[in-house]
Amino acid sequence: AQSVTQLGSHVSVSEGALVLLRCNYSSSVPPYLFWYVQYPNQGLQLLLKYTSAATLVKGINGFEAEFKKSETSFHLTKPSAHMSDAAEYFCAVSVNYGGSQGNLIFGKGTKLSVKP
Amino acid sequence: KAGVTQTPRYLIKTRGQQVTLSCSPISGHRSVSWYQQTPGQGLQFLFEYFSETQRNKGNFPGRFSGRQFSNSRSEMNVSTLELGDSALYLCASRRGANTEAFFGQGTRLTVV
Numbered sequence: 001a002q003s004v005t006q007l008g009s010h011v012s013v014s015e016g017a018l019v020l021l022r023c024n025y026s027s028s029v030p031p032y033l034f035w036y037v038q039y040p041n042q043g044l045q046l047l048l049k050y051t052s053a054a055t056l057v058k059g060i061n062g063f064e065a066e067f068k069k070s071e072t073s074f075h076l077t078k079p080s081a082h083m084s085d086a087a088e089y090f091c092a093v094s095v096n097y098g099g100s101q102g103n104l105i106f107g108k109g110t111k112l113s114v115k116p
Numbered sequence: 117k118a119g120v121t122q123t124p125r126y127l128i129k130t131r132g133q134q135v136t137l138s139c140s141p142i143s144g145h146r147s148v149s150w151y152q153q154t155p156g157q158g159l160q161f162l163f164e165y166f167s168e169t170q171r172n173k174g175n176f177p178g179r180f181s182g183r184q185f186s187n188s189r190s191e192m193n194v195s196t197l198e199l200g201d202s203a204l205y206l207c208a209s210r211r212g213a214n215t216e217a218f219f220g221q222g223t224r225l226t227v228v
Contacts, residue, residue: 034216043120043206043219051214090159095172101214103149103172106159 002027002093006107014115019063019078021110023091026072032094032101033074035065038109039087047089050074061085086114118142120209120220128226134195137223141188141209147171148190149217150182153204162205165190166213197227 007022025031032051036044048059055067065076074091088111095102121140129135141148150162161174165184182192188209194201204224208217 036219041221041224043122043221044208046216046218049216101210103161103164103174104151104159104208104217105161106151108158 002031002095002105004091004093004105004107006089006091006110008110009108010111010113012113012115013081015083016080019076019081019085019112021076021089021091021112023065023074023076023107024072025074025091025093027093027096029096031096033065033067034092034094034104035059035063035074035076036090036092036106037087038090044090047076081112081114083114083116086112088112120207120218122205122207122220122223124223125221126224126226128228129197131197131199131227133197134193135197135225136191136193137205137207137225139190139192139207139209139220141190141207142211142218145209145211145218146188147210147212148184148188149208149210150190150192151206151208152176153206153222154202159206162192194225199227201225202227 003026005024034049035047048057050067058064063078088109091107092104123138147166149164163173164171168184179195184190204222206222207220
């Protein structure tokens, strides 16, 4: 079975500091991995996705993530935090249906706070 | 290009009632999935429809049901509402099997 674990339910950084949100996955087949962001009272917005092409994936708003098979990790980073990055971030893996993507399995989420 | 549209945005129902939520996917998208988001359980998969057929179903009781119409619009229904059904219900659409999911803004259901 596939699963996702996000380390740290809350992360606080200062504006301009590095953002690092951790995600580890479990999958017996090559995974499709995603990071989504959710602002208060909103739906989920896709930040980036990994679908077995490049291991370093660049997304929107300056975020990127690196797929590390040996560590079963897909951590999300941003070099310099901005106040507008304060939100909840979800890592997700897509259930594999014979090589095609199925529904998403989400981690518990990490709330990012950005201090001025 | 319009995004995924969910209606209504907010809903208050009484325990024991039933409710129907609606989701209009992005034009051209044939897959619609539903998720329930609660503070305690996080984001949990309810079901997915593809070309009017239920493709997969999560671990929810039979009170939760859904359907998809020929224009890809989808509805989900919850019967005999319980207090624990209070949640944000999110709909996501995809163009096909190996494409990313785009989410609507959700319907906030409160059961009193």
